[in-house]
Amino acid sequence: MTVVVTGLGAVSCFGSGTGALWEGLLGASRRPDPAPDVCGLPARPHLYAAPDTGGPEGGTGRTGALLATAVAEAVAEAGLTPQDLCDAGLTVGTSLGDIDLAERPEGTAPSFPATHRVTASLATRFGIGGPGQTLSTACSAGAYAVAWGAELIETGQADIVVACGGDAFSRVAVGTLERFGLLDGECCRPFDADRAGMVTGEGAAALVLESAASAERRARPAQAVLAGHGWSCDAHHPMAPEPSGEQLRRATARALAGLGTTPGAAVLHRAGVALNDTVEATAVSEAVTAAGGTGGEVLGYAPKAVMGHTAGAAGVFGCVIATLVLRHRLVPPNAHVTTPDPDCPLSVPLDGPAPLPRPSVLVSGTGFGGNNAVLTWRAAA
Structure with a gap:
Protein backbone atom coordinates (compact mmCIF):
# COMPACT_ATOMS: atom_id res chain seq x y z
CA MET A 1 0.00 0.00 0.00
CA THR A 2 1.44 3.38 -1.00
CA VAL A 3 2.05 5.85 1.85
CA VAL A 4 2.16 9.59 1.15
CA VAL A 5 2.70 12.79 3.13
CA THR A 6 -0.19 15.27 3.15
CA GLY A 7 0.80 17.60 6.00
CA LEU A 8 3.90 18.98 7.72
CA GLY A 9 4.52 20.80 10.99
CA ALA A 10 7.59 22.02 12.87
CA VAL A 11 8.83 24.11 15.77
CA SER A 12 12.59 24.64 15.86
CA CYS A 13 15.20 27.14 17.00
CA PHE A 14 14.38 29.07 13.82
CA GLY A 15 10.79 29.65 14.91
CA SER A 16 7.37 28.10 14.57
CA GLY A 17 6.35 26.60 11.24
CA THR A 18 7.96 24.76 8.35
CA GLY A 19 8.52 28.06 6.54
CA ALA A 20 10.77 29.30 9.33
CA LEU A 21 12.56 25.96 9.37
CA TRP A 22 13.30 26.06 5.63
CA GLU A 23 14.52 29.66 5.74
CA GLY A 24 16.79 28.80 8.67
CA LEU A 25 18.29 25.82 6.87
CA LEU A 26 19.00 27.88 3.76
CA GLY A 27 20.80 30.52 5.88
CA ALA A 28 23.53 28.05 6.76
CA SER A 29 26.01 30.56 8.16
CA ARG A 30 23.64 31.65 10.91
CA ARG A 31 24.14 30.19 14.35
CA PRO A 32 21.00 30.11 16.46
CA ASP A 33 21.11 32.38 19.47
CA PRO A 34 22.16 30.66 22.71
CA ALA A 35 19.19 29.67 24.83
CA PRO A 36 18.34 31.42 28.07
CA ASP A 37 18.54 29.49 31.30
CA VAL A 38 15.74 27.09 30.31
CA CYS A 39 16.85 24.08 32.34
CA GLY A 40 18.84 25.42 35.24
CA LEU A 41 22.13 25.65 33.35
CA PRO A 42 23.90 28.84 32.21
CA ALA A 43 23.33 29.97 28.65
CA ARG A 44 26.04 28.64 26.35
CA PRO A 45 26.51 28.12 22.61
CA HIS A 46 25.39 24.51 22.73
CA LEU A 47 21.83 25.17 23.88
CA TYR A 48 19.55 26.17 20.97
CA ALA A 49 15.97 26.74 22.06
CA ALA A 50 12.66 26.61 20.25
CA PRO A 51 10.30 29.53 20.80
CA ASP A 52 7.70 29.58 23.54
CA THR A 53 4.57 28.12 21.95
CA GLY A 54 2.14 29.22 24.61
CA GLY A 55 2.96 26.96 27.50
CA PRO A 56 1.94 23.49 28.64
CA GLU A 57 -1.70 22.57 29.03
CA GLY A 58 -3.51 19.83 30.86
CA GLY A 59 -0.57 18.78 32.99
CA THR A 60 1.88 18.34 30.12
CA GLY A 61 5.34 19.84 30.03
CA ARG A 62 7.36 21.69 27.42
CA THR A 63 7.80 18.71 25.11
CA GLY A 64 4.04 18.21 25.03
CA ALA A 65 3.51 21.90 24.22
CA LEU A 66 6.04 21.83 21.36
CA LEU A 67 4.51 18.67 19.93
CA ALA A 68 1.00 20.11 20.10
CA THR A 69 2.10 23.12 18.02
CA ALA A 70 3.81 20.99 15.37
CA VAL A 71 0.89 18.56 15.15
CA ALA A 72 -1.62 21.40 14.85
CA GLU A 73 0.25 22.78 11.82
CA ALA A 74 0.47 19.38 10.13
CA VAL A 75 -3.18 18.54 10.78
CA ALA A 76 -4.30 21.92 9.42
CA GLU A 77 -2.19 21.59 6.27
CA ALA A 78 -3.57 18.11 5.65
CA GLY A 79 -7.14 19.40 6.10
CA LEU A 80 -8.05 16.70 8.61
CA THR A 81 -11.50 16.90 10.17
CA PRO A 82 -12.45 15.67 13.65
CA GLN A 83 -13.98 12.63 11.99
CA ASP A 84 -10.74 11.92 10.12
CA LEU A 85 -8.80 12.15 13.38
CA CYS A 86 -11.23 9.92 15.23
CA ASP A 87 -9.99 6.93 13.26
CA ALA A 88 -6.39 8.11 12.71
CA GLY A 89 -3.30 6.58 14.27
CA LEU A 90 -0.64 8.40 16.28
CA THR A 91 3.07 7.61 16.61
CA VAL A 92 5.35 9.71 18.80
CA GLY A 93 9.13 9.59 19.01
CA THR A 94 10.68 11.07 22.15
CA SER A 95 13.73 10.38 24.27
CA LEU A 96 12.57 11.85 27.57
CA GLY A 97 9.00 13.05 27.13
CA ASP A 98 7.98 15.81 29.53
CA ILE A 99 11.16 15.44 31.57
CA ASP A 100 10.92 19.06 32.72
CA LEU A 101 8.06 18.05 35.03
CA ALA A 102 10.50 15.93 37.02
CA GLU A 103 13.23 18.56 37.06
CA ARG A 104 11.22 21.38 38.58
CA PRO A 105 12.94 22.76 41.67
CA GLU A 106 9.74 23.00 43.70
CA GLY A 107 9.44 19.22 43.75
CA THR A 108 5.75 19.13 42.89
CA ALA A 109 6.09 17.25 39.62
CA PRO A 110 4.70 13.76 39.02
CA SER A 111 7.14 11.03 39.98
CA PHE A 112 7.01 9.45 36.51
CA PRO A 113 6.89 11.84 33.53
CA ALA A 114 6.79 8.76 31.29
CA THR A 115 7.20 9.16 27.58
CA HIS A 116 3.82 7.59 26.82
CA ARG A 117 2.02 10.37 28.69
CA VAL A 118 2.98 12.78 25.89
CA THR A 119 1.28 10.49 23.38
CA ALA A 120 -1.83 10.21 25.54
CA SER A 121 -2.09 13.99 25.92
CA LEU A 122 -1.78 14.52 22.14
CA ALA A 123 -4.43 11.89 21.43
CA THR A 124 -6.79 13.57 23.89
CA ARG A 125 -6.11 17.10 22.66
CA PHE A 126 -6.66 16.31 18.97
CA GLY A 127 -9.23 13.54 19.33
CA ILE A 128 -7.00 10.94 17.70
CA GLY A 129 -8.74 7.65 18.37
CA GLY A 130 -6.85 5.05 16.33
CA PRO A 131 -3.80 2.99 17.28
CA GLY A 132 -1.19 4.90 19.30
CA GLN A 133 2.48 4.10 19.70
CA THR A 134 5.28 5.73 21.71
CA LEU A 135 8.80 5.12 20.38
CA SER A 136 11.72 5.86 22.69
CA THR A 137 14.76 4.44 20.91
CA ALA A 138 16.98 7.34 21.98
CA CYS A 139 17.95 9.69 19.12
CA SER A 140 16.46 7.47 16.40
CA ALA A 141 13.01 7.59 18.01
CA GLY A 142 11.62 10.06 15.48
CA ALA A 143 12.71 8.00 12.48
CA TYR A 144 11.18 4.92 14.09
CA ALA A 145 7.94 6.83 14.73
CA VAL A 146 7.60 7.72 11.05
CA ALA A 147 8.44 4.20 9.88
CA TRP A 148 6.10 2.66 12.44
CA GLY A 149 3.33 5.02 11.35
CA ALA A 150 3.86 3.93 7.76
CA GLU A 151 3.63 0.30 8.83
CA LEU A 152 0.27 0.96 10.49
CA ILE A 153 -0.99 2.13 7.09
CA GLU A 154 0.74 -0.61 5.12
CA THR A 155 -0.82 -3.31 7.31
CA GLY A 156 -4.31 -1.82 7.11
CA GLN A 157 -4.54 -0.70 10.75
CA ALA A 158 -5.15 2.93 9.78
CA ASP A 159 -5.65 5.06 6.67
CA ILE A 160 -4.17 8.17 8.30
CA VAL A 161 -1.40 8.44 10.90
CA VAL A 162 0.01 11.52 12.60
CA ALA A 163 3.72 10.74 13.05
CA CYS A 164 5.63 13.17 15.23
CA GLY A 165 8.63 13.58 17.49
CA GLY A 166 9.71 16.04 20.13
CA ASP A 167 12.07 16.72 23.00
CA ALA A 168 12.81 19.73 25.19
CA PHE A 169 15.92 20.53 27.19
CA SER A 170 16.79 18.42 30.21
CA ARG A 171 19.28 19.58 32.82
CA VAL A 172 20.31 16.00 33.54
CA ALA A 173 20.68 15.05 29.86
CA VAL A 174 22.75 18.12 28.96
CA GLY A 175 24.96 17.63 32.00
CA THR A 176 25.48 13.97 31.16
CA LEU A 177 26.41 14.68 27.54
CA GLU A 178 28.90 17.29 28.69
CA ARG A 179 30.43 14.89 31.21
CA PHE A 180 30.87 12.31 28.45
CA GLY A 181 32.66 14.91 26.31
CA LEU A 182 30.08 14.75 23.52
CA LEU A 183 29.35 18.50 23.29
CA ASP A 184 31.18 21.01 21.13
CA GLY A 185 31.40 24.28 23.08
CA GLU A 186 31.78 26.35 19.88
CA CYS A 187 29.32 25.02 17.29
CA CYS A 188 28.34 21.76 15.60
CA ARG A 189 30.59 20.91 12.61
CA PRO A 190 29.41 17.54 11.23
CA PHE A 191 31.35 17.72 7.95
CA ASP A 192 34.48 19.39 9.30
CA ALA A 193 37.63 17.37 9.93
CA ASP A 194 38.01 19.09 13.31
CA ARG A 195 34.49 18.40 14.56
CA ALA A 196 34.38 18.05 18.33
CA GLY A 197 30.87 16.99 19.25
CA MET A 198 27.20 17.81 19.06
CA VAL A 199 25.10 20.85 19.94
CA THR A 200 21.89 20.26 21.86
CA GLY A 201 18.64 21.66 20.51
CA GLU A 202 14.97 21.29 21.19
CA GLY A 203 11.87 21.24 19.07
CA ALA A 204 9.14 19.13 17.54
CA ALA A 205 8.14 18.03 14.06
CA ALA A 206 5.15 16.22 12.60
CA LEU A 207 3.95 14.61 9.39
CA VAL A 208 0.52 13.44 8.36
CA LEU A 209 0.99 10.07 6.67
CA GLU A 210 -1.85 8.73 4.59
CA SER A 211 -2.60 5.93 2.21
CA ALA A 212 -2.60 7.16 -1.37
CA ALA A 213 -6.20 5.99 -1.69
CA SER A 214 -7.27 8.02 1.34
CA ALA A 215 -5.50 11.16 0.08
CA GLU A 216 -7.16 10.77 -3.30
CA ARG A 217 -10.56 10.25 -1.69
CA ARG A 218 -10.10 13.44 0.36
CA ALA A 219 -8.68 15.30 -2.67
CA ARG A 220 -5.48 16.15 -0.79
CA PRO A 221 -2.24 16.47 -2.80
CA ALA A 222 0.64 14.17 -1.89
CA GLN A 223 3.78 16.12 -0.96
CA ALA A 224 6.08 13.10 -0.95
CA VAL A 225 5.82 9.34 -1.30
CA LEU A 226 7.46 6.87 1.06
Whole structure:
Protein backbone atom coordinates (compact mmCIF):
# COMPACT_ATOMS: atom_id res chain seq x y z
CA MET A 1 0.00 0.00 0.00
CA THR A 2 1.44 3.38 -1.00
CA VAL A 3 2.05 5.85 1.85
CA VAL A 4 2.16 9.59 1.15
CA VAL A 5 2.70 12.79 3.13
CA THR A 6 -0.19 15.27 3.15
CA GLY A 7 0.80 17.60 6.00
CA LEU A 8 3.90 18.98 7.72
CA GLY A 9 4.52 20.80 10.99
CA ALA A 10 7.59 22.02 12.87
CA VAL A 11 8.83 24.11 15.77
CA SER A 12 12.59 24.64 15.86
CA CYS A 13 15.20 27.14 17.00
CA PHE A 14 14.38 29.07 13.82
CA GLY A 15 10.79 29.65 14.91
CA SER A 16 7.37 28.10 14.57
CA GLY A 17 6.35 26.60 11.24
CA THR A 18 7.96 24.76 8.35
CA GLY A 19 8.52 28.06 6.54
CA ALA A 20 10.77 29.30 9.33
CA LEU A 21 12.56 25.96 9.37
CA TRP A 22 13.30 26.06 5.63
CA GLU A 23 14.52 29.66 5.74
CA GLY A 24 16.79 28.80 8.67
CA LEU A 25 18.29 25.82 6.87
CA LEU A 26 19.00 27.88 3.76
CA GLY A 27 20.80 30.52 5.88
CA ALA A 28 23.53 28.05 6.76
CA SER A 29 26.01 30.56 8.16
CA ARG A 30 23.64 31.65 10.91
CA ARG A 31 24.14 30.19 14.35
CA PRO A 32 21.00 30.11 16.46
CA ASP A 33 21.11 32.38 19.47
CA PRO A 34 22.16 30.66 22.71
CA ALA A 35 19.19 29.67 24.83
CA PRO A 36 18.34 31.42 28.07
CA ASP A 37 18.54 29.49 31.30
CA VAL A 38 15.74 27.09 30.31
CA CYS A 39 16.85 24.08 32.34
CA GLY A 40 18.84 25.42 35.24
CA LEU A 41 22.13 25.65 33.35
CA PRO A 42 23.90 28.84 32.21
CA ALA A 43 23.33 29.97 28.65
CA ARG A 44 26.04 28.64 26.35
CA PRO A 45 26.51 28.12 22.61
CA HIS A 46 25.39 24.51 22.73
CA LEU A 47 21.83 25.17 23.88
CA TYR A 48 19.55 26.17 20.97
CA ALA A 49 15.97 26.74 22.06
CA ALA A 50 12.66 26.61 20.25
CA PRO A 51 10.30 29.53 20.80
CA ASP A 52 7.70 29.58 23.54
CA THR A 53 4.57 28.12 21.95
CA GLY A 54 2.14 29.22 24.61
CA GLY A 55 2.96 26.96 27.50
CA PRO A 56 1.94 23.49 28.64
CA GLU A 57 -1.70 22.57 29.03
CA GLY A 58 -3.51 19.83 30.86
CA GLY A 59 -0.57 18.78 32.99
CA THR A 60 1.88 18.34 30.12
CA GLY A 61 5.34 19.84 30.03
CA ARG A 62 7.36 21.69 27.42
CA THR A 63 7.80 18.71 25.11
CA GLY A 64 4.04 18.21 25.03
CA ALA A 65 3.51 21.90 24.22
CA LEU A 66 6.04 21.83 21.36
CA LEU A 67 4.51 18.67 19.93
CA ALA A 68 1.00 20.11 20.10
CA THR A 69 2.10 23.12 18.02
CA ALA A 70 3.81 20.99 15.37
CA VAL A 71 0.89 18.56 15.15
CA ALA A 72 -1.62 21.40 14.85
CA GLU A 73 0.25 22.78 11.82
CA ALA A 74 0.47 19.38 10.13
CA VAL A 75 -3.18 18.54 10.78
CA ALA A 76 -4.30 21.92 9.42
CA GLU A 77 -2.19 21.59 6.27
CA ALA A 78 -3.57 18.11 5.65
CA GLY A 79 -7.14 19.40 6.10
CA LEU A 80 -8.05 16.70 8.61
CA THR A 81 -11.50 16.90 10.17
CA PRO A 82 -12.45 15.67 13.65
CA GLN A 83 -13.98 12.63 11.99
CA ASP A 84 -10.74 11.92 10.12
CA LEU A 85 -8.80 12.15 13.38
CA CYS A 86 -11.23 9.92 15.23
CA ASP A 87 -9.99 6.93 13.26
CA ALA A 88 -6.39 8.11 12.71
CA GLY A 89 -3.30 6.58 14.27
CA LEU A 90 -0.64 8.40 16.28
CA THR A 91 3.07 7.61 16.61
CA VAL A 92 5.35 9.71 18.80
CA GLY A 93 9.13 9.59 19.01
CA THR A 94 10.68 11.07 22.15
CA SER A 95 13.73 10.38 24.27
CA LEU A 96 12.57 11.85 27.57
CA GLY A 97 9.00 13.05 27.13
CA ASP A 98 7.98 15.81 29.53
CA ILE A 99 11.16 15.44 31.57
CA ASP A 100 10.92 19.06 32.72
CA LEU A 101 8.06 18.05 35.03
CA ALA A 102 10.50 15.93 37.02
CA GLU A 103 13.23 18.56 37.06
CA ARG A 104 11.22 21.38 38.58
CA PRO A 105 12.94 22.76 41.67
CA GLU A 106 9.74 23.00 43.70
CA GLY A 107 9.44 19.22 43.75
CA THR A 108 5.75 19.13 42.89
CA ALA A 109 6.09 17.25 39.62
CA PRO A 110 4.70 13.76 39.02
CA SER A 111 7.14 11.03 39.98
CA PHE A 112 7.01 9.45 36.51
CA PRO A 113 6.89 11.84 33.53
CA ALA A 114 6.79 8.76 31.29
CA THR A 115 7.20 9.16 27.58
CA HIS A 116 3.82 7.59 26.82
CA ARG A 117 2.02 10.37 28.69
CA VAL A 118 2.98 12.78 25.89
CA THR A 119 1.28 10.49 23.38
CA ALA A 120 -1.83 10.21 25.54
CA SER A 121 -2.09 13.99 25.92
CA LEU A 122 -1.78 14.52 22.14
CA ALA A 123 -4.43 11.89 21.43
CA THR A 124 -6.79 13.57 23.89
CA ARG A 125 -6.11 17.10 22.66
CA PHE A 126 -6.66 16.31 18.97
CA GLY A 127 -9.23 13.54 19.33
CA ILE A 128 -7.00 10.94 17.70
CA GLY A 129 -8.74 7.65 18.37
CA GLY A 130 -6.85 5.05 16.33
CA PRO A 131 -3.80 2.99 17.28
CA GLY A 132 -1.19 4.90 19.30
CA GLN A 133 2.48 4.10 19.70
CA THR A 134 5.28 5.73 21.71
CA LEU A 135 8.80 5.12 20.38
CA SER A 136 11.72 5.86 22.69
CA THR A 137 14.76 4.44 20.91
CA ALA A 138 16.98 7.34 21.98
CA CYS A 139 17.95 9.69 19.12
CA SER A 140 16.46 7.47 16.40
CA ALA A 141 13.01 7.59 18.01
CA GLY A 142 11.62 10.06 15.48
CA ALA A 143 12.71 8.00 12.48
CA TYR A 144 11.18 4.92 14.09
CA ALA A 145 7.94 6.83 14.73
CA VAL A 146 7.60 7.72 11.05
CA ALA A 147 8.44 4.20 9.88
CA TRP A 148 6.10 2.66 12.44
CA GLY A 149 3.33 5.02 11.35
CA ALA A 150 3.86 3.93 7.76
CA GLU A 151 3.63 0.30 8.83
CA LEU A 152 0.27 0.96 10.49
CA ILE A 153 -0.99 2.13 7.09
CA GLU A 154 0.74 -0.61 5.12
CA THR A 155 -0.82 -3.31 7.31
CA GLY A 156 -4.31 -1.82 7.11
CA GLN A 157 -4.54 -0.70 10.75
CA ALA A 158 -5.15 2.93 9.78
CA ASP A 159 -5.65 5.06 6.67
CA ILE A 160 -4.17 8.17 8.30
CA VAL A 161 -1.40 8.44 10.90
CA VAL A 162 0.01 11.52 12.60
CA ALA A 163 3.72 10.74 13.05
CA CYS A 164 5.63 13.17 15.23
CA GLY A 165 8.63 13.58 17.49
CA GLY A 166 9.71 16.04 20.13
CA ASP A 167 12.07 16.72 23.00
CA ALA A 168 12.81 19.73 25.19
CA PHE A 169 15.92 20.53 27.19
CA SER A 170 16.79 18.42 30.21
CA ARG A 171 19.28 19.58 32.82
CA VAL A 172 20.31 16.00 33.54
CA ALA A 173 20.68 15.05 29.86
CA VAL A 174 22.75 18.12 28.96
CA GLY A 175 24.96 17.63 32.00
CA THR A 176 25.48 13.97 31.16
CA LEU A 177 26.41 14.68 27.54
CA GLU A 178 28.90 17.29 28.69
CA ARG A 179 30.43 14.89 31.21
CA PHE A 180 30.87 12.31 28.45
CA GLY A 181 32.66 14.91 26.31
CA LEU A 182 30.08 14.75 23.52
CA LEU A 183 29.35 18.50 23.29
CA ASP A 184 31.18 21.01 21.13
CA GLY A 185 31.40 24.28 23.08
CA GLU A 186 31.78 26.35 19.88
CA CYS A 187 29.32 25.02 17.29
CA CYS A 188 28.34 21.76 15.60
CA ARG A 189 30.59 20.91 12.61
CA PRO A 190 29.41 17.54 11.23
CA PHE A 191 31.35 17.72 7.95
CA ASP A 192 34.48 19.39 9.30
CA ALA A 193 37.63 17.37 9.93
CA ASP A 194 38.01 19.09 13.31
CA ARG A 195 34.49 18.40 14.56
CA ALA A 196 34.38 18.05 18.33
CA GLY A 197 30.87 16.99 19.25
CA MET A 198 27.20 17.81 19.06
CA VAL A 199 25.10 20.85 19.94
CA THR A 200 21.89 20.26 21.86
CA GLY A 201 18.64 21.66 20.51
CA GLU A 202 14.97 21.29 21.19
CA GLY A 203 11.87 21.24 19.07
CA ALA A 204 9.14 19.13 17.54
CA ALA A 205 8.14 18.03 14.06
CA ALA A 206 5.15 16.22 12.60
CA LEU A 207 3.95 14.61 9.39
CA VAL A 208 0.52 13.44 8.36
CA LEU A 209 0.99 10.07 6.67
CA GLU A 210 -1.85 8.73 4.59
CA SER A 211 -2.60 5.93 2.21
CA ALA A 212 -2.60 7.16 -1.37
CA ALA A 213 -6.20 5.99 -1.69
CA SER A 214 -7.27 8.02 1.34
CA ALA A 215 -5.50 11.16 0.08
CA GLU A 216 -7.16 10.77 -3.30
CA ARG A 217 -10.56 10.25 -1.69
CA ARG A 218 -10.10 13.44 0.36
CA ALA A 219 -8.68 15.30 -2.67
CA ARG A 220 -5.48 16.15 -0.79
CA PRO A 221 -2.24 16.47 -2.80
CA ALA A 222 0.64 14.17 -1.89
CA GLN A 223 3.78 16.12 -0.96
CA ALA A 224 6.08 13.10 -0.95
CA VAL A 225 5.82 9.34 -1.30
CA LEU A 226 7.46 6.87 1.06
CA ALA A 227 9.52 4.49 -1.10
CA GLY A 228 10.96 2.23 1.59
CA HIS A 229 12.08 1.90 5.19
CA GLY A 230 14.29 -0.41 7.22
CA TRP A 231 15.13 -0.99 10.89
CA SER A 232 18.04 -2.71 12.60
CA CYS A 233 19.91 -2.80 15.89
CA ASP A 234 23.65 -3.14 16.47
CA ALA A 235 23.38 -4.44 20.05
CA HIS A 236 27.04 -3.46 20.32
CA HIS A 237 27.41 -0.77 22.99
CA PRO A 238 25.10 1.46 25.07
CA MET A 239 26.44 4.57 23.31
CA ALA A 240 28.94 3.85 20.53
CA PRO A 241 27.94 2.47 17.11
CA GLU A 242 29.22 -0.88 15.90
CA PRO A 243 32.39 0.13 13.98
CA SER A 244 31.69 -1.86 10.81
CA GLY A 245 28.22 -0.33 10.40
CA GLU A 246 26.86 -3.69 9.26
CA GLN A 247 23.41 -3.30 10.78
CA LEU A 248 22.98 0.30 9.67
CA ARG A 249 24.02 -0.79 6.18
CA ARG A 250 21.39 -3.53 6.31
CA ALA A 251 18.63 -1.07 7.27
CA THR A 252 19.79 1.31 4.53
CA ALA A 253 19.78 -1.46 1.93
CA ARG A 254 16.21 -2.34 2.81
CA ALA A 255 15.09 1.28 2.48
CA LEU A 256 16.93 1.62 -0.84
CA ALA A 257 15.32 -1.54 -2.20
CA GLY A 258 11.97 0.20 -2.17
CA LEU A 259 13.41 3.22 -3.96
CA GLY A 260 15.05 1.27 -6.76
CA THR A 261 17.49 4.04 -7.66
CA THR A 262 20.30 6.12 -6.17
CA PRO A 263 18.86 8.86 -3.93
CA GLY A 264 19.59 12.41 -4.93
CA ALA A 265 20.36 13.42 -1.35
CA ALA A 266 20.73 12.00 2.15
CA VAL A 267 19.54 13.85 5.25
CA LEU A 268 21.95 12.30 7.71
CA HIS A 269 21.81 11.84 11.45
CA ARG A 270 25.41 13.15 11.45
CA ALA A 271 25.83 15.19 14.65
CA GLY A 272 29.52 16.09 14.90
CA VAL A 273 30.68 12.99 16.82
CA ALA A 274 33.58 11.65 14.77
CA LEU A 275 33.11 7.87 15.06
CA ASN A 276 29.34 8.00 14.67
CA ASP A 277 29.57 10.30 11.65
CA THR A 278 32.15 8.13 9.93
CA VAL A 279 30.26 4.89 10.47
CA GLU A 280 27.01 6.40 9.19
CA ALA A 281 28.44 7.97 6.02
CA THR A 282 30.37 4.80 5.19
CA ALA A 283 27.36 2.53 5.74
CA VAL A 284 25.10 4.72 3.58
CA SER A 285 27.70 4.94 0.81
CA GLU A 286 28.34 1.19 0.83
CA ALA A 287 24.62 0.43 0.67
CA VAL A 288 24.22 2.84 -2.26
CA THR A 289 27.17 1.19 -4.02
CA ALA A 290 25.73 -2.27 -3.45
CA ALA A 291 22.48 -1.06 -5.02
CA GLY A 292 24.30 0.03 -8.17
CA GLY A 293 25.19 3.67 -7.48
CA THR A 294 28.09 5.49 -5.83
CA GLY A 295 28.31 7.56 -2.67
CA GLY A 296 29.69 10.49 -4.62
CA GLU A 297 26.39 10.77 -6.51
CA VAL A 298 24.52 11.54 -3.26
CA LEU A 299 24.42 15.03 -1.73
CA GLY A 300 24.96 14.65 2.01
CA TYR A 301 23.23 17.09 4.34
CA ALA A 302 23.49 17.45 8.14
CA PRO A 303 20.83 19.82 9.56
CA LYS A 304 22.09 19.47 13.14
CA ALA A 305 24.88 21.92 12.29
CA VAL A 306 22.39 24.78 12.35
CA MET A 307 19.49 23.55 14.48
CA GLY A 308 21.18 21.37 17.07
CA HIS A 309 20.48 17.77 18.01
CA THR A 310 16.79 17.56 18.84
CA ALA A 311 16.93 13.98 20.16
CA GLY A 312 13.59 12.22 19.65
CA ALA A 313 12.49 14.87 17.15
CA ALA A 314 15.56 14.51 14.93
CA GLY A 315 14.29 11.72 12.68
CA VAL A 316 10.94 13.42 12.10
CA PHE A 317 12.75 16.67 11.33
CA GLY A 318 14.79 14.66 8.81
CA CYS A 319 11.61 13.49 7.07
CA VAL A 320 10.08 16.97 7.11
CA ILE A 321 13.31 18.35 5.62
CA ALA A 322 13.34 15.59 2.99
CA THR A 323 9.81 16.59 1.96
CA LEU A 324 10.84 20.26 1.74
CA VAL A 325 13.91 19.31 -0.32
CA LEU A 326 11.64 17.44 -2.73
CA ARG A 327 9.22 20.38 -2.83
CA HIS A 328 11.90 22.97 -3.61
CA ARG A 329 14.28 20.65 -5.49
CA LEU A 330 17.13 22.14 -3.45
CA VAL A 331 19.53 20.74 -0.86
CA PRO A 332 20.53 23.38 1.73
CA PRO A 333 24.24 24.10 2.21
CA ASN A 334 26.17 22.50 5.05
CA ALA A 335 27.35 24.89 7.73
CA HIS A 336 30.52 25.43 9.73
CA VAL A 337 32.94 23.61 7.44
CA THR A 338 36.48 24.99 7.38
CA THR A 339 38.37 21.79 6.58
CA PRO A 340 36.09 19.27 4.81
CA ASP A 341 36.16 15.77 6.23
CA PRO A 342 38.43 13.85 3.81
CA ASP A 343 36.90 10.50 4.81
CA CYS A 344 33.32 11.36 3.83
CA PRO A 345 32.40 9.42 0.66
CA LEU A 346 29.34 11.59 -0.10
CA SER A 347 29.24 14.89 -1.96
CA VAL A 348 28.84 17.80 0.45
CA PRO A 349 27.24 21.10 -0.69
CA LEU A 350 28.97 24.01 1.05
CA ASP A 351 28.73 27.37 -0.68
CA GLY A 352 25.00 27.56 -1.23
CA PRO A 353 21.89 25.49 -1.93
CA ALA A 354 22.55 22.76 -4.49
CA PRO A 355 20.02 21.52 -7.07
CA LEU A 356 18.63 18.12 -6.16
CA PRO A 357 20.04 15.83 -8.88
CA ARG A 358 17.31 13.17 -8.61
CA PRO A 359 13.86 13.52 -7.00
CA SER A 360 14.50 11.20 -4.08
CA VAL A 361 15.91 11.60 -0.56
CA LEU A 362 17.20 9.16 2.06
CA VAL A 363 16.79 9.91 5.77
CA SER A 364 19.00 8.17 8.32
CA GLY A 365 18.37 7.92 12.05
CA THR A 366 20.66 6.31 14.63
CA GLY A 367 20.49 6.20 18.40
CA PHE A 368 22.21 5.05 21.57
CA GLY A 369 22.05 1.29 21.91
CA GLY A 370 22.60 0.88 18.16
CA ASN A 371 19.00 1.54 17.11
CA ASN A 372 18.87 2.37 13.39
CA ALA A 373 15.96 3.47 11.20
CA VAL A 374 16.31 4.54 7.56
CA LEU A 375 13.63 5.83 5.20
CA THR A 376 13.62 6.77 1.52
CA TRP A 377 11.27 9.30 -0.08
CA ARG A 378 10.48 10.21 -3.65
CA ALA A 379 8.64 13.07 -5.23
CA ALA A 380 4.92 12.69 -5.78
CA ALA A 381 3.88 12.31 -9.42
